[in-house]
């Protein structure tokens with residue numbers, strides 16, 4: 435087991451001028467499950483491949499434990515990687531697939547068998563060891579890929595979207611299994627996904643990236659409760675946070691004809707800014723007889739509660755920050771029908787405030 439440190443680590447691909455990963459600083463604790471998340475092309479896989487030694491680090495360095503591995507070849511880094519297309523060897527049995535890396539390392543047969551057996555037990559694959567991969571389900575193949583990594587008992591597991599080949603239902607159950615397994619093994623893990631729900635449910639901490647730059651790293655709840663810029667605010671949470679921009683007035687920020695309540699102390703933190711961006715999560719709206727009007731276009735009844743999607747009445751183009759529809763969460767059996775207008779007020783202590791200029795958090 436080991437810590438992992440990225441220190442100002444950058445990767446600029448040949449023939450490009452923008453760094454795919456730009457001065458990444460990230461300290462991962464021993465035994466921690468760290469998730470890298472962000473939109474397509476933000477540099478997640480590149481960051482992981484730099485740690486694996488599959489991609490050159492152009493400046494900065496990477497440490498595993500106290501060891502500077504920046505210039506070490508992959509095989510000397512004591513890591514095991516699980517890829518998206520976990521490419522099992524089709525002609526080998528499950529057992530041989532799992533033990534292959536050990537065979538390459540000249541581990542004696544008896545020990546190999548024992549380690550494969552242990553991993554198979556852990557993963558519920560004991561009955562499949564003599565089968566070929568094609569005779570397995572997608573989820574079972576995915577577990578074999580995990581098994582291949584586990585038998586090597588590496589210092590660090592690296593996983594790049596290992597669940598993306600599975601259907602939605604299997605993905606949900608497998609992500610719980612992986613998180614539980616990681617906890618049991620206690621091996622430091624760096625896990626890449628573009629799916630914020632996966633990130634939030636699996637990670638001890640989550641690192642949010644955009645355009646090669648780390649935006650924020652924190653526990654899932656802290657990211658949710660205090661996103662430090664507009665990008666993280668809009669990216670973390672599903673349905674997404676409602677964002678709107680408006681004039682600073684006494685008592686808050688005016689959007690349309692509604693003043694979103696913001697404490698005076700918060701407004702005082704942004705002197706000279708006459709426009710601010712406010713963020714309200716769907717659950718921080720209350721149906722009321724005053725407030726801002728939502729023209730309800732879609733009602734999503736989920737049983738326990740409902741989401742109302744639509745446009746906010748009276749907002750100018752400049753005031754609309756969220757690209758998608760605005761959304762409010764309301765009680766299940768009381769949902770208004772689509773086509774109606776509901777009035778919403780924001781819970782004062784749940785309003786997020788950002789500088790419109792710098793996009794950084796103020797509240």
Ligand SMILES: Nc1ncnc2c1ncn2[C@@H]1O[C@H](COP(=O)(O)OP(=O)(O)OP(=O)(O)O)[C@@H](O)[C@H]1O
Nearest residue numbers: 447448450454473474475476477478479480481628
């Ligand atoms: N071999 C390469 N040569 C040049 N540019 C590359 C290369 N590989 C990746 N890139 C670029 O580097 C950036 C980061 O790519 P990366 O694969 O790390 O993104 P990602 O976050 O993993 O995205 P995804 O979610 O789509 O897998 C992208 O802009 C991509 O186009």
Ligand SMILES: [Mg+2]
Nearest residue numbers: 478479480594
């Ligand atoms: Mg990728």
